[in-house]
Amino acid sequence: MVDAPFTLGAVAYDPKVVTIWDGFRTWFNARGFPFDYVLYSHYERQVEELLEGHIDAAWSSPLAWVRARRLAAAAGTFVQALAMRDTDRDLTSVVVVRANSDIETVAQLRGRVVGVGAVDSPQGTLIPLAHLQSLGLAAGEDFEVRGFDVGVGLHGDHIGGERDAARALTEGRVDAACMIDGNHLLFTREGTLPGSSMRILTQTAPYDHCTMATRPLLDAETAGRFRELLLSMSYADPSVRPLLDLEGLKAWLPGRTEGYAQLETAVDTFHFYDRAGHITALDYRP
Amino acid sequence: MPDTSPLSTIDLEALGLDRGAHLLVDRALAVLPVGGRLLVRGRAPALGIHLAVWARARGHGIEDLPAADGETRATLVRGGADVARWFGAERAGDPSPSGVSDRPDPTWGFAARGALVEAGGKSLPLDLDEKRWVWTDLAPQLYAQAAASQWDPNTAIDWGAAEPLPREIEAAVVQVMTYLVENEQAALVVPARFLGRIHPHFREAMQFLATQVADEARHVEVFTRRALLHGGPLGASGVGGRASLGTLLEEPDFALASFLLSVLGEGTFLNLLAFIERFAPDAVTRNVARLVRQDEARHVAFGLGHLEYQVTQDPELRDRLRAAIVRRHDALASTAGLSEDVFDALVILAAGGWNPEAIASGYRAVERLQVDMHDGRQRRLVRLGFSSADAAELSALHTRNFM
Numbered sequence: 019m020v021d022a023p024f025t026l027g028a029v030a031y032d033p034k035v036v037t038i039w040d041g042f043r044t045w046f047n048a049r050g051f052p053f054d055y056v057l058y059s060h061y062e063r064q065v066e067e068l069l070e071g072h073i074d075a076a077w078s079s080p081l082a083w084v085r086a087r088r089l090a091a092a093a094g095t096f097v098q099a100l101a102m103r104d105t106d107r108d109l110t111s112v113v114v115v116r117a118n119s120d121i122e123t124v125a126q127l128r129g130r131v132v133g134v135g136a137v138d139s140p141q142g143t144l145i146p147l148a149h150l151q152s153l154g155l156a157a158g159e160d161f162e163v164r165g166f167d168v169g170v171g172l173h174g175d176h177i178g179g180e181r182d183a184a185r186a187l188t189e190g191r192v193d194a195a196c197m198i199d200g201n202h203l204l205f206t207r208e209g210t211l212p213g214s215s216m217r218i219l220t221q222t223a224p225y226d227h228c229t230m231a232t233r234p235l236l237d238a239e240t241a242g243r244f245r246e247l248l249l250s251m252s253y254a255d256p257s258v259r260p261l262l263d264l265e266g267l268k269a270w271l272p273g274r275t276e277g278y279a280q281l282e283t284a285v286d287t288f289h290f291y292d293r294a295g296h297i298t299a300l301d302y303r304p
Numbered sequence: 305m306p307d308t309s310p311l312s313t314i315d316l317e318a319l320g321l322d323r324g325a326h327l328l329v330d331r332a333l334a335v336l337p338v339g340g341r342l343l344v345r346g347r348a349p350a351l352g353i354h355l356a357v358w359a360r361a362r363g364h365g366i367e368d369l370p371a372a373d374g375e376t377r378a379t380l381v382r383g384g385a386d387v388a389r390w391f392g393a394e395r396a397g398d399p400s401p402s403g404v405s406d407r408p409d410p411t412w413g414f415a416a417r418g419a420l421v422e423a424g425g426k427s428l429p430l431d432l433d434e435k436r437w438v439w440t441d442l443a444p445q446l447y448a449q450a451a452a453s454q455w456d457p458n459t460a461i462d463w464g465a466a467e468p469l470p471r472e473i474e475a476a477v478v479q480v481m482t483y484l485v486e487n488e489q490a491a492l493v494v495p496a497r498f499l500g501r502i503h504p505h506f507r508e509a510m511q512f513l514a515t516q517v518a519d520e521a522r523h524v525e526v527f528t529r530r531a532l533l534h535g536g537p538l539g540a541s542g543v544g545g546r547a548s549l550g551t552l553l554e555e556p557d558f559a560l561a562s563f564l565l566s567v568l569g570e571g572t573f574l575n576l577l578a579f580i581e582r583f584a585p586d587a588v589t590r591n592v593a594r595l596v597r598q599d600e601a602r603h604v605a606f607g608l609g610h611l612e613y614q615v616t617q618d619p620e621l622r623d624r625l626r627a628a629i630v631r632r633h634d635a636l637a638s639t640a641g642l643s644e645d646v647f648d649a650l651v652i653l654a655a656g657g658w659n660p661e662a663i664a665s666g667y668r669a670v671e672r673l674q675v676d677m678h679d680g681r682q683r684r685l686v687r688l689g690f691s692s693a694d695a696a697e698l699s700a701l702h703t704r705n706f707m
Contacts, residue, residue: 256424
């Protein structure tokens, strides 16, 4: 019987995911590291199967990381954040209003309508709403939240929700819209948000995005070898560069967990998961 | 130890990264070494946020973002990703025709010949990727000639000058035109099928075939237009002629297909078109034949040229050429070949009248035409290195349908 390969889970939020992990699979195998992958239709099942040990690693959204960490802790074990993309570090979200709006301060959002992305989007919904909460405005109480649920279960990987919120802002259907900084630049460039007629009201503190989570009890040598290979991927290598471009990174960096503090707070604030990692958000159906 | 190297500075003024400011930042970073620092200043709204996003995506570092008095100030640290991207890049041969590679890398794909090609990527599924299979040094010249010789069917022929002909003469013209349309449609499809299989590195060969396809499209148009000029119905299409043309599509090898189509078929058509030009009963038919013949002569020259080149590289090709003629002959042995309708129509055109003497003269002219076709094919076969005896034998096996 052939030894089982190291198996990674990834969420199929886009057809390119197959190209990416097929390519990485070939790359790892060529380096003597038997590797395979399985795809999930949403993050919740992937997290659960990581905790059950069906997969060795899970390419995880920040929200998936938070849940995996909580589930593991509740079970008296732990998961590890092994590596992340260089582009996963120090992101921010912004709350945008129309430039001619009478909303000059965050406090003036009181009584207004704020557009957000999918219910499970860290960057388009949870973190910016927690940011507003930290500034004294409770979502759903001090202002109305209008969600644009596209790709629920994909933890905001699908850009559609944020784009719909941005469109609603330009069309006057909401008074403010939340989005990740990178999408603000993208929407401004593509014309979804005409730059001169929009204004950034507030920006969150930096946070981290995806991470490569490994299952409880994965042996240190295997984890170390996997991490070593990830970190050795060079942008100068033509066999891997197209895959790095598709996945949106120039280099893998060591994982770190301090960048998830804002999201942990948001998850508690909005009762998305409980402390043991159970899904408690009432309106969440992945 | 603190970095004490002088800091380069760029002032973007009011230009934002959503409006093209990245070009200025890129330009300023390009002259710095990896790790070099650039102070970026600007007053565009959201510049600080967008700079961080942009730097992150490009693999540059960003050190601080202290904004003051409406001005954003950020220090970018040049990353090495753009340098790494071009590691192992190579030129896709030389842009001039003399620099064509014998076997271009399939990963060069559609890159312009001579372009700097980023290493990696998938190969294009192009099987005609060796110089000896598609090239002739005449290709640039023939393409230039083809591009300069394109004519507009609407203006190159004075369609309004057409005078009505006696009914039976008109019917003969229409029958010949109907036959020519059928043949030219085959002559369009055959090179078109190979066009997409040629490595674009052999640009002039690809361009030439594109003009050949366009030529045939024009020929189909003018022959159709002449056939319908006086409102009559089109002529007949025989099974034998269609079977003969169908065998051209069955030949998957570019060398063999262009041998059968261009060297033998279109070569034979040069005589046919000269015949029609000579005996045409009206100016429109004469001019149509003349214009088409000029194009066909180029197609024959290209086909002969690249086969001559290929034969010098691969003398055994001659055996395959011989086998292709024999195979096609055998496949068509049980078919009728040129339909009687077409043959008779040619006789009527050359006769110019209905008395026995005129018909006898027309018949002799068509016999002479077939001798001329046979002679022409033999000359071209000899150019490809066949002996006179072989050329005579092989020419005799060519389809009776002419194309």
